[in-house]
Amino acid sequence: MNNLIEIVSIGGAVVAVSFGAVMPAFSEGRAIAAAMEAIARQPEAAGTLSRTLFVGLAMIETMAIYCLVLALLLLYANPFTG
Amino acid sequence: MNNLIEIVSIGGAVVAVSFGAVMPAFSEGRAIAAAMEAIARQPEAAGTLSRTLFVGLAMIETMAIYCLVLALLLLYANPFTG
Amino acid sequence: MNNLIEIVSIGGAVVAVSFGAVMPAFSEGRAIAAAMEAIARQPEAAGTLSRTLFVGLAMIETMAIYCLVLALLLLYANPFTG
Amino acid sequence: MNNLIEIVSIGGAVVAVSFGAVMPAFSEGRAIAAAMEAIARQPEAAGTLSRTLFVGLAMIETMAIYCLVLALLLLYANPFTG
Amino acid sequence: MNNLIEIVSIGGAVVAVSFGAVMPAFSEGRAIAAAMEAIARQPEAAGTLSRTLFVGLAMIETMAIYCLVLALLLLYANPFTG
Structure with a gap:
């Protein structure tokens, strides 16, 4: 049971990178969508x-x-791993 | 029970790549949809x-x-695998 | 069972950085979207x-x-770890 | 079982800093979005x-x-930790 | 089991400061957003x-x-802790 630290490390890396992809991607999509709409309304401020x-x-x-x-x-x- | 690390690695790779596909794909679709609408409204700003x-x-x-x-x-x- | 502190540390680091990505990213996306809309309405205040x-x-x-x-x-x- | 205090301390630090990121970030995003809208409506009060x-x-x-x-x-x- | 008081103290401090951040931050964000809107409508009452x-x-x-x-x-x- 000495390799429990390694298992937790692998699982933690997966969780971290998954959370790091979910919400930032959503926010960037929202920001880009708002920018598209804004450029369409004011092309000269592009x-x-x-x-x-x-x-x-x-x-x-x-x-x-x-x-x-x-x-x-x-x-x-x-x-923590040897 | 020594191959538990390998099992967790495989499962973690699957989870990571799945989460990495769900939300970025949704956000890109949203951004592209907004761009379509914007180009339709202002074709000269395409x-x-x-x-x-x-x-x-x-x-x-x-x-x-x-x-x-x-x-x-x-x-x-x-x-962590040998 | 002496490495329980290390496991909790790894899990805690993952939880902290995940929460630190979820909500700030959402808020920044919201602020940027509002800014896009505002610049489109008042380009001279950009x-x-x-x-x-x-x-x-x-x-x-x-x-x-x-x-x-x-x-x-x-x-x-x-x-707390030796 | 003497290191339970340390585990609770680590977990508590993670919980505190996570809660300290979630709601303040949401509120700041909301305030900035409102400010963007307000400056767009009254640029002279910027x-x-x-x-x-x-x-x-x-x-x-x-x-x-x-x-x-x-x-x-x-x-x-x-x-509480020696 | 004499250190249960200390564990509860640490957990209680974390809970207190977390709750003390969640709702006040939300309320302050709401108040600031309302103030932004109000100043935009009546700049002379800023x-x-x-x-x-x-x-x-x-x-x-x-x-x-x-x-x-x-x-x-x-x-x-x-x-309560000696």
Whole structure:
């Protein structure tokens, strides 16, 4: 039963990366949909809109990256597995 | 009972890639639908709209790729299986 | 049963970083969607809007970072694991 | 069974920081969305609006910080762990 | 089983500070959103509105502080732990 830590690490990495994909993806889709609608209403503001959108997407993306980093740390830099 | 790690790895890879398909696919569909509507309303802004859309889709796609990478790592570069 | 602390630490790090991705991502998506709509209605206020938005996104981002910090502390600076 | 206090401390720190991320993030997103809408309707009041918004965000942020402080106290200044 | 008091104290502090973050944060976000809308409709009343808002936020904030104080008392001035 000594490999329970490894099992929990694998399961935890899976859970982290799954949660890190569900909600950020939903939020990015919502933001992009709103941007499409906004550009259709004000095509001349497209530059400002897409610049603001990309900064926002980058900030949402960081959260998915946090989850991925933690998952990789659990697998390859786990301090508790010998 | 020594192959429990392998069982959890296989199950985890499946869960990760499944979650990585559910929500990003939904979000991309939503974004593309909004883009269709927007191009229909402003056909002359189609270039800007599709450029913004493609960058956004690429950022959503990364999350599905994170999940796929983790699933492949669990299968082929698993540090806990001998 | 001495490694129960380590299992709880790993599980706790996963839970923390998952919660730290779910709700902040949802809120940022909502804020960005509202900003898109606002810039479309008042393109001349785009500078003020995006400045206010970025400060707000930074404050939401801090919460995700708190969760990541706690997860990393549990893994690498855990005071209870020998 | 002497390490049950430590397990409860770790779990408690995780719960505290998770709750401290969920609701404050939701509230900040809501406040920022309302501010976006308000600035779009009254661009000339943008200074007052963003000043009021930032004070409000700071007060919501304090709650997330309370939770983080309690989590860190449980880990590093716990009076019950020898 | 003498340390059950300490376990309950830690759990109680976590529950207190978590509940003390959930609802006050929601209420403050709601109040700020309403203030944003009100200032947008009556910009000339912005001074009165923001003054009233800040007093209200301070009174909501006190509840979060009560919870934090009780949590800290449970940890550092607990009368039942020798």
